[in-house]
Amino acid sequence: MSDALHQLPLAELAKRLAARELSAVELARHFLGRMERHRGLNAFLDVRPEVTLAQAQAADDRRARGEAGALLGIPIAHKDIFVTRDFASTAASRMLEGYMSPFDATVVDRLAKAGMVTLGKVNCDEFAMGSSNENSAYGPVLNPWDAAAVPGGSSGGSSAAVAARIAPVATATDTGGSIREPAAFCGITGTKPTYGRPSRWGMIAFASSLDTAGLMTVSAEDAAWVLSAMCGFDPNDSTSVDRPDEDFARDLAWPVQGLRIGVPKEFFAPGLQPDVERAVRAALETYRSMGATLVDISLPNAELGIPVYYVVAPAECSSNLSRFDGVRYGHRAKDHGDLADMIKRSRAEGFGPEPKRRILIGTYVLSHGYYDAYYIKAQQVRRLIANEFQQAFTQCDVIAGPVTTSVAFGFGEKAADPVSMYMSDLYTIPGSLAGVPSVSIPCGFGDGANASRPVGLQLMANYFDEARLLGVAHQYQLATDWHRRVPAAFAA
Amino acid sequence: MARTSRSDYSGWQVVIGLETHAQLSTASKIFSGASTAFGAEPNTQASVVDLALPGVLPVLNRGAVERAIRFGLAVGATIAPRSVFARKNYFYPDLPKGYQISQYEIPVVQGGSLACIVEGKGFEPYAKTVRLTRAHLEEDAGKSLHEDYSGMSGIDLNRAGTPLLEIVTEPDIQVDDIEQAASEAVAYARALHSLVTWLGICDGNMQEGSFRCDANVSVRRPGAPLGTRCEIKNLNSFRFMHQAIVHEARRQVDLIEAGDRVVQETRLYDPDRDETRSMRSKEDAMDYRYFPDPDLLPLEIDAAWIERVRAGLPELPAAMRARFVSSLGLSDYDAGLLTGDAATARYFEDVVAALPCGQAKLAANWVNGDVSAALNAAGMAMAGCPVTAAQLAGLLARVADGTINQKTAKEVFAVLWSGEAASADAVIDSRGLRQISDAGALVAIVDAVLAANPKSVEEFRAGKEKAFNSLVGQVMKQSRGKANPQQVNDILREKLAG
Amino acid sequence: MSLCKEDVQRIAHLARLAITDDEARRTLAQLNDIFGMIERMRAVDTEGIEPMSHPLDGAQRLRADAVTDIPDRERNLANAPARQDGLFLVPRVIE
Structure with a gap:
């Protein structure tokens, strides 16, 4: 029976833990065992079974003392963008190899307080910059559905771990699509809440005005449970939204009858692969059959999201990554001349090609004489895009469309061409720029050679409407079983 | 610097603008909860935020904003209802984030002015009003210690994140005499120092660096366009400030008179040698890549807050x-x-x-x-x-x-x-120091003094007023200083007249 | 608009990234592709549009002036590449 533990929804695990049919230690051992068996995926960067088991034991002790709580004893993997005291925090970069944070990220801390047990730190693109996980300094993560396919990025370790049922849930971060795209590529549920809802304290910053913590789960229902514990006001993050904690599971049972689903025509323009379009249209049809109304909407400037994003995000990143100078922590070049040379070489050796590329772009767009033409311009177009979302939400309750133009691509396919790689986030970036909540849920598979590669459906809602958004996703998952599919090699 | 200085600098006007960094007297740092107390062991007051460890975020200290408002109201400035924190990007080992959080396009205090009394040699004291351009909030950097640590420099980040109010003047000091120009600058700096300590927003300790002045100095022929300016740093006393400005203005005149030109740069004053010298140029100083700090939303100050601060002003x-x-x-x-x-x-x-x-x-x-x-x-x-x-x-x-x-x-x-x-x-x-005001006792002493000093009495009567003072002195001496001088005067006059 | 190799070297210096001539040349082509893509954005009419530097159109939240953090120096310096007497060590700083 214990072999099937990794196939169970969180609610079922919680029930068994509450009934003492299962201990947190047993559950942790089960997932640690799977992790060991599937090391070839390269999903994990730091694993410390003794720490995990100690946390599990602590959860069991809490329960023995009479504590309850739906998440008490449930294992979780953390993206290596969140700093942790008990595991190294590297952002998948050589720059931070072996770095031990003196504090835990708020997200990690909140989940630990809820009783969740850390399985380890999962791989990602270096400093969360990438769409394929090929930018990790510690090697790419494989897609559990197809070892020739990328798992998506930047949260590729999170999505692969959950898809392979090595972790029942994983934290992730999304700056331009880093939760939704890998969730789509790995056939799982990815949730990016409203910007400012989860704290950014302890998230290694990439682009501060876009970075949002979120989750990789099997289902929207699982996401709702964990998100409720993860999000909340944090005095350490002055951009954290000061609202009371919410139960994001409260709208799960809300039927979609009468729901207005906005379908932006720009998300179905040429460039969208036919197999993805087929699966997404089928999902929309499912919603219609359940009583929802499809509304044609337009987000005319959404396609400019990519150029805007590739000004704003690199600008912020060029500044955020300046602290890595080899002085207080992080990589310091062995051979160097004077101080300036030490800093330059340490940064050149510590950062991989993608962070360097983005630092250069960002430095350029902020530099004298280009600031107005690039940075200010991008901020203006960003507002146009955000305004279009507000306009759209007067016509519909949620917006639906594809997550990506294609199913997961192969390793090396786009690595040499940054621009084509950047286009992977065409449909996810607009929501990031606006800061609205969004989920990616599995809705089918590709055609022909891609028949084993999943397709994701993207749902977006207005600010702070996560409960409704997850309810809409959950209703689809009640009617379909795409999210319950497990890659054959990882089912047992 | 073996250049010989001229003795006559007439015909030149000195133009000075001042930038002052006043450390604000908050208990905690501007963006972290670490203490601002001076003199602690290295890095014991540098929090994870001050050290810019991965994942940290700034949260602005209300006390720092309050002090800026206090200052703004005291100089009659506009308190911006909405101001913005920006990042000033440059690399330096004592700047942990690789950027300084400062205010750039929209500072919290805008305009205002400060009056001072200018004093110095060769002219009567006069009143002067210097207009302020702005005052903005920013964070201080740490310190590099140049003692030898295994052949390396040490970095102490205790000071990093200490709140600063940078107060910038218009180039309102424009004087045709070098010494007097320096006196005006010092008068302004003293008045500012007096004001910030008066308001309790800064402890004013110049030795500990709580109040640091930089002077932008240029010279020109009166009526000519502004000359190229140099920024002089390290003016950690009013005396040095005066000396440094005089020295720098002379240096610039000497350069121009010799057919050279002044290069815009930052110069450090060395009080031991009484000279300014070029700082090893901070490379790329001209391209700080300012942009609004995405970790900090705009700072909003409503009228009610301003009024509360105004009500509490001394x-x-x-x-x-x-x-x-x-x-x-x-x-x-x-x-x-x-x-x-x-x-x-x-x-x-x-x-x-x-x-x-x-x-x-x-x-x-x-x-x-x-x-x-x-x-x-x-x-x-x-x-x-x-x-x-x-x-x-x-x-x-x-x-x-x-x-x-x-x-x-x-x-x-x-x-x-x-x-x-x-x-x-x-x-x-x-x-027993009580003054003798008893007339009887004083008369007795006066009589004795008059009897003992016939010569003085004679001189006084011959018109020498000085002799009178000598007699008063004698009486005071006899009373061991306790006699009431006015009374002694009266009694003596009476006796001598009689 | 396109960049030249000197531009790449200048920005690399501003960003304190050591870069060889060869790297600069390779990076140049990629950056020009990226800026070519970015160029599309510049055609949009944004007259009178307030730049959006943040998704939250709110005011900054402030904290009370109180000492709430007593730093643990040992722990905070534990990752330092070089340190002595509680200081971070760097190659000599010349001012």
Whole structure:
């Protein structure tokens, strides 16, 4: 029976833990065992079974003392963008190899307080910059559905771990699509809440005005449970939204009858692969059959999201990554001349090609004489895009469309061409720029050679409407079983 | 720098603008909860935020904003209802994030002005008003320690994140005389120092770097366009500031006169050698890549907050000075000295309050005179004055009511200063210093003195007024200083006339 | 608009990234592709549009002035590449 533990929804695990049919230690051992068996995926960067088991034991002790709580004893993997005291925090970069944070990220801390047990730190693109996980300094993560396919990025370790049922849930971060795209590529549920809802304290910053913590789960229902514990006001993050904690599971049972689903025509323009379009249209049809109304909407400037994003995000990143100078922590070049040379070489050796590329772009767009033409311009177009979302939400309750133009691509396919790689986030970036909540849920598979590669459906809602958004996703998952599919090699 | 300086710099105008960094007197840092106390062991007051460890975020200290508002109101500036924090990007090992959080396009304090009295050699004191461009909030950097640590430099980040208010003036100092221009700059800096300490927003300790002035100096022919300016740093006393400006202005004139040109740069003043020298240029100083800090939303200050701060403002030095003149009858000069710093003003007001009406002038003379001299001699500030305001008032009350004379009062003051007695009355009683005002006793002494000094009497009668003073001196001596001088005068005049 | 190799070297210096001539040349082509893509954005009419530097159109939240953090120096310096007497060590700083 214990072999099937990794196939169970969180609610079922919680029930068994509450009934003492299962201990947190047993559950942790089960997932640690799977992790060991599937090391070839390269999903994990730091694993410390003794720490995990100690946390599990602590959860069991809490329960023995009479504590309850739906998440008490449930294992979780953390993206290596969140700093942790008990595991190294590297952002998948050589720059931070072996770095031990003196504090835990708020997200990690909140989940630990809820009783969740850390399985380890999962791989990602270096400093969360990438769409394929090929930018990790510690090697790419494989897609559990197809070892020739990328798992998506930047949260590729999170999505692969959950898809392979090595972790029942994983934290992730999304700056331009880093939760939704890998969730789509790995056939799982990815949730990016409203910007400012989860704290950014302890998230290694990439682009501060876009970075949002979120989750990789099997289902929207699982996401709702964990998100409720993860999000909340944090005095350490002055951009954290000061609202009371919410139960994001409260709208799960809300039927979609009468729901207005906005379908932006720009998300179905040429460039969208036919197999993805087929699966997404089928999902929309499912919603219609359940009583929802499809509304044609337009987000005319959404396609400019990519150029805007590739000004704003690199600008912020060029500044955020300046602290890595080899002085207080992080990589310091062995051979160097004077101080300036030490800093330059340490940064050149510590950062991989993608962070360097983005630092250069960002430095350029902020530099004298280009600031107005690039940075200010991008901020203006960003507002146009955000305004279009507000306009759209007067016509519909949620917006639906594809997550990506294609199913997961192969390793090396786009690595040499940054621009084509950047286009992977065409449909996810607009929501990031606006800061609205969004989920990616599995809705089918590709055609022909891609028949084993999943397709994701993207749902977006207005600010702070996560409960409704997850309810809409959950209703689809009640009617379909795409999210319950497990890659054959990882089912047992 | 073997250049020979000219002796005559007439025909040149010096233009100066000043930038002052005042460390704000908050308990905690501007963006973290670490203490701002000076002098702790290295890096023991550098929090994870101050160290810029991965994952940290800034949260702005309300106390720092409040102090900026206080300052803005005191100089009659506009308090921006919405101001923005920006990142100033540059690499330096004492700048942990690789950027300084500062305000750039929209500062919190805009405009305002500061009045000061310019004093110096060769001209009468005069009033001057310097316009302020702005004052903005920012964070201080850490320190590089250049002692040898295994052949390396040490970095201490305790100071990193200390709140600063950078106060920038217009180039309003434009004077055709180098020395006088320097005097104007110093007068402004002193007035500013006095104001920020008066307001309690900065402790003003220049040695510890709490109040740091940089001067932008350029020279030109009067009426010509502004010259190229140099920024002089490291002016950590008013005296050095004066010297540095004089030196720098002369250097620039010398350069131009020699056919060279001034290069815009930052120069460091070296007080030991009395010269400014070019700082190893901070590379790329011109391209700080400012942009709004995405970790910090705009700072909004509503009218209610401004009004609350305004209500809590103390009486400002200028207003107090005017009041001392109009309602206490002091000279403008005395009133100016008394309002030079908050501690002195408070002390003076306490003394006056404890004295009978009409004795403000006496109190002013003592505070500006004996008290100030004693403090100077001891190298102390008013805050540490061993003679309390109550003690001084007790002493002056005895002068006012004729119990002792001024000369005796000085003696009593010295005893109070030394801490040997608790009150003037105790000193007067224990030492028998009560003034002799008994006419009978004084007449006896006068008679004896007149009898013993026939020559002086004769000289006085021959018209030598000096001889009279000598006789008064003799009487005072005989009374061991306790005679009431006015009474002695009267009795002597009467006797000599008779 | 396109960049030249000197531009790449200048920005690399501003960003304190050591870069060889060869790297600069390779990076140049990629950056020009990226800026070519970015160029599309510049054609949009944004007259009178307030730049959006943040998704939250709110005011900054402030904290009370209180010492709430007593730093643990040992722990905070544990990752330092070089340190002595509680200081971070760097190659000599010349001012």
